[in-house]
Amino acid sequence: xxxxxxxxxxxxxxxxxxxxxxxxxxxxxxxxxxxxxxxxxxxxxxxxxxxxxxxxxxxxxxxxxxxxxxxxxxxxxxxxxxxxxxxxxxxxxxxxxxxxxxxxxxxxxxxxxxxxxxxxxxxxxxxxxxxxxxxxxxxxxxxxxxxxxxxxxxxxxxxxxxxxxxxxxxxxxxxxxxxxxxxxxxxxxxxxxxxxxxxxxxxxxxxxxxxxxxxxxxxxxxxxxxxxxxxxxxxxxxxxxxxxxxxxxxxxxxxxxxxxxxxxxxxxxxxxxxxxxxxxxxxxxxxxxxxxxxxxxxxxxxxxxxxxxxxxxxxxxxxxxxxxxxxxxxxxxxxxxxxxxxxxxxxxxxxxxxxxxxxxxxxxxxxxxxxxxxxxx
Numbered sequence: 001x002x003x004x005x006x007x008x009x010x011x012x013x014x015x016x017x018x019x020x021x022x023x024x025x026x027x028x029x030x031x032x033x034x035x036x037x038x039x040x041x042x043x044x045x046x047x048x049x050x051x052x053x054x055x056x057x058x059x060x061x062x063x064x065x066x067x068x069x070x071x072x073x074x075x076x077x078x079x080x081x082x083x084x085x086x087x088x089x090x091x092x093x094x095x096x097x098x099x100x101x102x103x104x105x106x107x108x109x110x111x112x113x114x115x116x117x118x119x120x121x122x123x124x125x126x127x128x129x130x131x132x133x134x135x136x137x138x139x140x141x142x143x144x145x146x147x148x149x150x151x152x153x154x155x156x157x158x159x160x161x162x163x164x165x166x167x168x169x170x171x172x173x174x175x176x177x178x179x180x181x182x183x184x185x186x187x188x189x190x191x192x193x194x195x196x197x198x199x200x201x202x203x204x205x206x207x208x209x210x211x212x213x214x215x216x217x218x219x220x221x222x223x224x225x226x227x228x229x230x231x232x233x234x235x236x237x238x239x240x241x242x243x244x245x246x247x248x249x250x251x252x253x254x255x256x257x258x259x260x261x262x263x264x265x266x267x268x269x270x271x272x273x274x275x276x277x278x279x280x281x282x283x284x285x286x287x288x289x290x291x292x293x294x295x296x297x298x299x300x301x302x303x304x305x306x307x308x309x310x311x312x313x314x315x316x317x318x319x320x321x322x323x324x325x326x327x328x329x330x331x332x333x334x335x336x337x338x339x340x341x342x343x344x345x346x347x348x349x350x351x352x353x354x355x356x357x358x359x360x361x362x363x364x365x366x367x368x369x370x371x372x373x374x375x376x377x
Contacts, residue, residue: 099159296353296362
């Protein structure tokens with residue numbers, strides 16, 4: 001498997017990068033698979049930090065077709081339902097003209113929007129779960145600097161994306177490609193996870209897909225650097241930030257990036273220390289546990305716990321609400337995925353739950369399924 005080594009900071013362009021942390025032989029895919037364990041791929045996940053800005057970034061980049069070898073995120077649950085509704089309202093309020101959505105996934109945002117709109121909507125998505133209709137055009141592919149709206153036969157006045165930019169290898173390239181398509185005054189609306197808060201709360205949101213610690217500070221800098229005017233921002237709980245920006249011909253003063261090196265380095269290493277101590281605590285609980293143990297979430301949170309040394313001897317399965325994951329195996333592990341309904345009739349059950357911003361809604365779900373469940377948070 002060929003990797004590309006990134007030797008410069010995507011913020012400053014400098015090569016003043018310092019080694020931060022390495023996870024050796026980590027699963028390359030953060031979803032589930034029907035294949036045998038022998039086919040799983042592993043690679044070193046090496047994190048470096050820019051000493052001039054504090055940007056944390058993955059050094060060695062894997063091929064996109066490996067990292068995104070399957071669809072694994074359905075954005076389920078009440079948190080995502082509320083997010084989609086809030087961002088949909090944001091788009092309705094600030095968009096204008098015809099819309100191009102980058103990474104439209106299942107088409108939920110577009111389908112809701114066009115109910116009461118005459119605007120044309122186009123989705124470009126590498127793995128679409130929606131084929132389009134008479135009002136929504138779907139293009140299968142990655143959005144990059146080679147995308148040609150005229151060739152595709154579409155006009156674009158607004159570009160929209162939700163939880164996409166954090167997946168981009170170099171946001172500068174993405175922003176330049178967006179700027180090339182949009183007219184002056186064209187709107188660029190997006191939602192992005194509030195990664196600084198996530199990491200401060202020990203939610204490991206950096207991995208082979210999220211290769212940059214793309215905090216609000218860094219996003220603001222990259223937008224102005226690439227000649228986007230920030231018109232408005234909204235905060236969705238501690239989950240996401242919504243941006244309204246526009247392409248401008250005016251001279252936009254590029255923000256200076258305060259050097260977050262010391263602060264961001266501490267946040268990341270504190271997160272690592274937290275998981276080291278948590279795994280020790282959880283292993284004591286597992287060893288002393290008289291009943292069946294389950295791990296919730298067939299995703300990166302569970303893979304990270306397992307990598308850090310979680311004892312799997314008594315863990316019966318991974319629980320997950322996603323129908324596309326159930327019955328499959330969590331990639332890079334020997335654990336299979338079951339519906340949370342599988343604990344409903346058990347006399348006792350113990351569930352390890354580390355689900356970040358989705359913790360409380362999943363906890364309530366498990367308790368409602370089985371009042372005898374013990375949840376280890």
